[in-house]
Amino acid sequence: MSTSIVATIVRKDLRELRADRFFLLLTVLSVVFYPLIFWVLPSTVDETLRVGVVQRDVGPLLEGVEDTDGFAVTEFADEAALADALVSGQGDLVAGLVFPDDFLSAAASQQPSQVSLLVTAAVPPEVESALSTLVSELALVALGEPAPTELLADPVVLGEDRVGDQVALREQLRPLMAFFVLMTEMFALATLVAAEVQSRTVTAVLVTPATRTDFLAAKGLVGTGLAFLEASVVMALIGGFAVGAPILALALLLGAALVTGIGMVAGAFGRDFMTVLFISILMMVPLMVPAFAALFPGTTASWVQALPSYGFVQTVVEVSTQGAGWAEVAPDLLMLLGWTVVAFAAGVVVLGRRVATL
Amino acid sequence: MTTSIVAEDLRFSYGDTLAVDGVDVRVEPGRTLGFLGPNGAGKSTTIKMLTGQLVPDSGRVEILGMTMPAQRTTIQGRIGVCFEEKNLYLAMTGEENLRFFARLFGMRGFDPAPLLERVGLGDRGRDRVSEYSKGMRQRLMMARTLVNAPDVLFLDEPTDGLDPVSARMIRDLIRAEAARGAAVLLTTHDMMEADQLSDQVAFINEGRILTLDTPEHLKLTYGTRAVRIRTQRSASQVDERVIPLDGDGAAAIQQALAEGEVLTIHSEEATLEDIFVHFAGRGLDA
Numbered sequence A: 001m002s003t004s005i006v007a008t009i010v011r012k013d014l015r016e017l018r019a020d021r022f023f024l025l026l027t028v029l030s031v032v033f034y035p036l037i038f039w040v041l042p043s044t045v046d047e048t049l050r051v052g053v054v055q056r057d058v059g060p061l062l063e064g065v066e067d068t069d070g071f072a073v074t075e076f077a078d079e080a081a082l083a084d085a086l087v088s089g090q091g092d093l094v095a096g097l098v099f100p101d102d103f104l105s106a107a108a109s110q111q112p113s114q115v116s117l118l119v120t121a122a123v124p125p126e127v128e129s130a131l132s133t134l135v136s137e138l139a140l141v142a143l144g145e146p147a148p149t150e151l152l153a154d155p156v157v158l159g160e161d162r163v164g165d166q167v168a169l170r171e172q173l174r175p176l177m178a179f180f181v182l183m184t185e186m187f188a189l190a191t192l193v194a195a196e197v198q199s200r201t202v203t204a205v206l207v208t209p210a211t212r213t214d215f216l217a218a219k220g221l222v223g224t225g226l227a228f229l230e231a232s233v234v235m236a237l238i239g240g241f242a243v244g245a246p247i248l249a250l251a252l253l254l255g256a257a258l259v260t261g262i263g264m265v266a267g268a269f270g271r272d273f274m275t276v277l278f279i280s281i282l283m284m285v286p287l288m289v290p291a292f293a294a295l296f297p298g299t300t301a302s303w304v305q306a307l308p309s310y311g312f313v314q315t316v317v318e319v320s321t322q323g324a325g326w327a328e329v330a331p332d333l334l335m336l337l338g339w340t341v342v343a344f345a346a347g348v349v350v351l352g353r354r355v356a357t358l
Numbered sequence B: 001m002t003t004s005i006v007a008e009d010l011r012f013s014y015g016d017t018l019a020v021d022g023v024d025v026r027v028e029p030g031r032t033l034g035f036l037g038p039n040g041a042g043k044s045t046t047i048k049m050l051t052g053q054l055v056p057d058s059g060r061v062e063i064l065g066m067t068m069p070a071q072r073t074t075i076q077g078r079i080g081v082c083f084e085e086k087n088l089y090l091a092m093t094g095e096e097n098l099r100f101f102a103r104l105f106g107m108r109g110f111d112p113a114p115l116l117e118r119v120g121l122g123d124r125g126r127d128r129v130s131e132y133s134k135g136m137r138q139r140l141m142m143a144r145t146l147v148n149a150p151d152v153l154f155l156d157e158p159t160d161g162l163d164p165v166s167a168r169m170i171r172d173l174i175r176a177e178a179a180r181g182a183a184v185l186l187t188t189h190d191m192m193e194a195d196q197l198s199d200q201v202a203f204i205n206e207g208r209i210l211t212l213d214t215p216e217h218l219k220l221t222y223g224t225r226a227v228r229i230r231t232q233r234s235a236s237q238v239d240e241r242v243i244p245l246d247g248d249g250a251a252a253i254q255q256a257l258a259e260g261e262v263l264t265i266h267s268e269e270a271t272l273e274d275i276f277v278h279f280a281g282r283g284l285d286a
Helices: A003-018 A021-036 A079-088 A103-108 A125-143 A174-198 A201-205 A212-237 A245-269 A273-293 A310-322 A326-356 B043-050 B072-076 B094-104 B113-118 B134-145 B164-180 B191-197 B215-222 B249-258 B272-280
Strands: A049-054 A071-076 A095-098 A116-120 A156-158 B005-014 B017-027 B032-036 B058-063 B066-068 B079-082 B152-156 B183-188 B200-205 B208-213 B226-234 B237-244 B261-267
Touching (some): A003 A174, A003 A212, A003 B094, A021 A174, A021 A212, A049 A079, A049 A125, A071 A079, A079 A095, A079 A116, A116 A125, A174 A201, A174 A245, A174 A273, A174 A310, A174 A326, A212 A245, A212 A326, A245 A326, A273 A310, A310 A326, B005 B043, B017 B043, B017 B183, B017 B200, B017 B208, B032 B043, B032 B191, B043 B058, B043 B152, B079 B134, B094 B113, B094 B134, B113 B134, B164 B183, B164 B191, B191 B272, B200 B215, B208 B215, B208 B272, B215 B272
Parallel strands (some): A049 A071, B032 B200, B079 B152
Antiparallel strands (some): B005 B017, B005 B058, B200 B208, B226 B237, B226 B261
16 A cells, blocks of 8 residues: 555545535534534423332232333342442333332321432433322322321432533534434445446546555545544534543544444446435435434433444543543543444545456 | 456356356457447346456456456546446436446546547536436446546446447547557447447347347458449440359459449348347347
8 A cells, every 4th residue: 555645536526625625514514513403402302210129028019110101110139239330321210119128007107217229320300209299109009198207318329410510412412413424425435336347437546556555444434534524523522522522533533433434435336426325315314313313311221222323422421511531431442443443444445446446 | 468358258147047157258458348248148248247346157267467346446446437328417407417327436636628629528518417418428428438538448338329429429438548558348229330339239139149240351251352343334234243263353344344334233242130130049139
């Protein structure tokens, strides 16, 4: 591989993109429009409350709860097991209730025996209210009359307690914004690659001392560089680098390389603008799911966690909304790195083969 | 002097389809080989192997004394390839296109103006290629082919579909490059063009070279040594005779010329098209 040839092709690509009005429009839209719509909020939530319960003498009463609208109950042996499940996200639990041994008798005798409520930092206050109602209903069923005292204790927040420091929905949009920008650049790269393949200008390049490796390296650099640069600008404009900037920069870089690999695949198969658009959208939709999932409270479904973009989104969420450090996001970054290697390698192989068969 | 292009027993298949089946060619410096054949005959595949775009299944390629593909990068620094497709960067100007390719050849400070002037685009170099006519794009293609002053030129249908003025300009460029000492491998459908430009022509069909010789020798070998003379003997009588050139041909011609006003005289040598049909059993457009 020749660095001077790669640099020459990169400069040419940038010149071509600069002369492309559509690409310029996309870029301007990304940098200006995305920050402007930063205030857009989601409108739907998962209304099923998955609750873990350590039951002592309320066991029979809980059998009826499963039939109650909006509740799903999982039983645990003790409080420690319930807390572990909540922290690890097992079973998509949003909260836990620990009933004391003397719950019913204490309630009947108006003694101050209270139910412990365990929640994670991401659980909204509305859940606490719903669970308070649930506990009161259980007491009503058991006693035949409303419980005389407040039965639900103050919540025990597992992990970082963000009371008074709630994550604004606007902040939750950051990963979505960042990923939109990366996707936009993916489309720009795919268009550039498709044009080069379809017009066979790449063939003219490859009968000079430039090699296929030079060509692929240049495309990788242009795609990753532009996506990283533009996503960084947008993140800066929406205040995303206020916390954990080095981690976020690394996540953006890996995310940029990830979408570049995908862009190379889309470009290799694209025959014209419309097919590039179709293939790009086909690939974008599943990749955007984790970014949308981050907008909603609760634990993310396991299939979403398996998507290539999940590591990127999760890193951005944890760092920018919870102030997570390297240790906390290491698993997500590693997963992102793995997917990036896979996607980039796939892009190089697919585009390389496409070019070789022209 | 090193032979510029040597191809020996080249073979290549696309899957089960044999595209090139034992092609042998040699082109010396300053000489032009016309590579003639119908679509799908194996011309482009052969050129792809000679220029390093494809690796032959078997056979040997040597360009300027170097082996392809082992010395591919070095060889490609000294060849120029003009493709049939107008694969130019349309969003860039003519100058930018030439500068880009000059940089790929490692040329710094390249001035595209003389080359653009040479192909008649001196005043359009700063226009985007998307604004060029077909003829202008083809001339820019030729200019791009010559950016590195190549020792070997591979030209694939360089005048296809061009207006006569542009076609003539490109033919003049090809002659000039050959005169400079470049070896030229020219593929074309145009038999007249091949006849005008080529020192040798190779007829290729179904992946095989049917014959390779000078155009003149082929025409003499496969044509008739005779002239066809039409004379007007009187106001109502036109006489046409075919006179063999062997034996007492000169006297017979003199007699024919004396018998009336000469309308036309044509030699009866075969055209390259006739010879191709003779070998392939079909024309180039079949």
